[in-house]
Amino acid sequence: MYRIVMKGIFLFYLLLLLPGCLGNNEEVAASKSYIEQKYNKEFNTDYVFDTNFLVRASPVDNPQIIFNIRQGEEEGTFKDDYLQRYWEWQVDTLIRDEIASLFPLSDEGTNFTVHFSKDSYPGSTFEELPSYKELDVEYEIDLRLIETYRSEEQLTPVYEVIQILLKHELQPTNFSVSWVKEERTESVVSSYVTERLEIPWEQAGHIKTAEDLVLFMGVSHK
Incomplete structure (x- = not known):
């Protein structure tokens, strides 16, 4: 009797779910x-x-x-949002190996992200995917470093990242860097930003050395 009842209940819910699945x-x-x-x-x-x-x-x-x-x-x-994700993949692929030579990149640790805006783009069909450079699409690049900012020496590889972006003629609207401290317990990982740089890209060309980066951005010492 129990099996018959359970089978009936199962069939009842299956009939409810089936139209939605179809x-x-x-x-x-x-x-x-x-x-x-x-x-x-x-x-x-x-x-x-x-x-x-x-x-x-x-x-x-x-x-x-x-x-x-x-x-x-x-x-x-x-x-x-295929175009945005495609362009993000393009930029990521272009610079990842070079940035990885400066920082040990990982999915859950130090890493960078490329983010394109979610605006609509002209065209209902595409024989070839348009270039983000041709459409002058806005995007940002964010670098997240799992380390506490302590000295100006840590800005040298950040300056090198800027040179990589300039070399590849990338023009994000903004380039930001966050130094993040992580604290781990057995079950929880908490993190907070100890320092952050935000560089409007039209000003990146004025940064000629890592020392310029310190002075230009006014990084505080903690």
């Missing part, structure tokens, strides 16, 4: 069709449970780039 599959298929027509290439897609419809996608030929597809304002329409 609907999600249809939406995922529609979003896949949208993204492949828009960018003229093949993508992998996967539905992600969220308060709103969300599909996570990545190009088959470059699965490192992961982006989102959401429902648009009108029924049956979609919007995505």
Whole structure:
């Protein structure tokens, strides 16, 4: 009797969930069709449970780039952030090895991020992906160092990072550096910023040495 009751409960909930699952599959298929027509290439897609419809996608030929597809304002329409994630990947790939020669980079430790704005970009379909330089898109580069700022010597590799960005003719609107101290217990990792530099990029060309960086940014000593 117990098995019969449990089986009935299972079937009841399955019937409740099945229409939603079928609907999600249809939406995922529609979003896949949208993204492949828009960018003229093949993508992998996967539905992600969220308060709103969300599909996570990545190009088959470059699965490192992961982006989102959401429902648009009108029924049956979609919007995505593939261009932003693609450009971020481009810049990251361009400079990562050189920055890694200055700092030991890791996902959970010292690292840097590239962030493009979420503005819309012209074009409903793309035979080739447009360049962020051609569109003059705004973006920022943030460097996060897991160390406490103690002396001006620590600014020398930061100055070298600036030279790397200049060498590759990158023009972020802002370049920032945070020195972060971490405190660990058995179950908790807490962190706080001990020092921070923010450099509007139009002023980066005036920084000729690491000493200029100290004077120009007015870094306090702690």
